Amino acid sequence: MRSGTLADSLQVQEGQDGRVVSLSGRLDTPAAASLWTSLMAEARKPGAPLVLDLAAVEAVDTTGATLLLTAQSAAEGGRIENASPGVVAVLDRVRDALAAPRPKVVPYRFSPLSGIGRRVVNALRGGVESLAFLGELLINALGTLIRPGRLRARELLRHLDEAGTRAFGLAVLLGSLLGVILAFQSAIPLRQFGAEVFVPSLVGISLLRELGPLMAGVVLAGRTGSAYAAELGTMTVNEEVAALRIMGIDPMALLVLPRVLAGILVMPVLSLVLTLAGLVGMAIVMALLGFQMTTVAQQLTNFVSLKDLMGGLFKAAVFGLAISVVGCRAGLGAGRGPRAVGDAATAAVVGGIVAIVVLDGAFAVLYERLGL
């Protein structure tokens, strides 16, 4: 007969009936954790059958019972003996729990082709749904033109405030810093040609035509697009949107139209604020470089025209439309559960920024063709 200790409370003896593992004390979760590896290793050893002797076990919890039953089933001809009635009750309950049918394990199949196909189909379906969303929005907008009373003025004002006036501080900060950076960075190479005087025209055109609307778009996508998606996403998850539909209230008119309208109206203003702040930042740098303000103003009026400003503001309005539509669509298309809201907000920001960059490229080609 061999005798040994696997752990403080675990004794192994080899006898005629097989390997007898004697446990003692309380087999609770910490005890089961410390015994698990050694007891399972003992259970998996080939040879004589395993007998788990629980005569000295005072109590088990469900984790301890799981260990005993797993060891019993892993051992050839494993048996549990001498358990007290209380221990037997817990063992019986856990035995039933472990015997319950488990979910089928679906083997993972690597199939890149079908994966690509699925993504393409999903992208196309998403495109079709977005077009349908835009169409529905357009019909609603036309309906509101006929019946202006449908548009909730208070909702529109709330969104104008949230998307616009509350973002002015951020637009001023970003714009002025952008103007300072652009002026400094362009002054370095231009100085080599004695052409520093052209910095105002360069920065002015860049801000009015491109960077003003683009940066304002990034601000709107980050602040407002994500907020639209999160708010509408939460409403969708809480079935508030479904409740509106059942009450015969079109969520498009109540929820989407004021937000989209606010996005369109607020973006040119935001872009203008950002651009003006950028020009102020640029002027400060020019003053530091020793130029008179009159020279800066003259350079700006010589090279920057009204069509640059108007082109930029129109572009900003289109960006506002795109960002708010993407945000609202992401929110109303949210799935179930708390994760859906986070996913919707991410989709709104990423989608909004991608949309304005793509639109900016399209505008560059369009303005070039139109000679603007």
Place this chain on the structure above:
Amino acid sequence: MEPVADPPLTDSPGPEVPAVIEARDLTAAFGSNVLFRHVSFDVRRGEVFVILGGSGCGKSTLLKLMIGLVPPAQGKVDILGTDIWATQGAARLDLLKRIGVMWQQGALFGSQTLLENVEMPLAEHTTLPPDARREVARAKLGLVGLSAAADQLPSEISGGMLKRAGIARALALDPPILFLDEPSAGLDPVTSAGLDELIRDLSRSLGTTFVVVTHELASILAIGDRCIMLDKGAKGMIAEGDPRELRDHSTHPVVQAFFLRKAA
């Protein structure tokens, strides 16, 4: 963790069974709004103890006060001999590991499967190897009849299953005390009865002490060994005892109205 030594197999623990929770002179208030005052009771080991009362009487606040989420304005709560509001740091964490809570909506993590939800406390607080953790988590889900749904996300299962999964996660570390907040709320009578049966079953076979907050009359009578009743008007505890005896013998008009489903 306190394992269960020879869990009681009788229907109701007798008065000689030691108390695992001692609440003394508890008062809860939010600012000047007092919800209840001078509430004292004991919860005995292995019993199903029900906190009942009408809406707004402070049942859920009392539960949050007992598990250390809302501080009492006055009084103290001893859980397993330790004042939960007097302990801090590692001692408080040790105490919290010895209680489990099932929240009203399950409070499962939406990005994780049911198995992963149950596995999380085991990974955090035990030294079980990963395959053992999974096996133990499967056993806990099996205890509440959710083995087949182990790989599903919380968003993919029903309200009743969410509550069962919440119990499985609360059972993860085999705590001797489980707190259940409105386990039957929003469930159909059949699912609700199934959940009641599960609570009784776990109480009998594992010897776990249950503290259940509910106002579902059928559940109270089905699972409760003892109960206390809070009343919004009295701002305190108005009854204590076996719920069936309270139903049949109480002369308090609010208790009678509650059990007989009459407008008070």
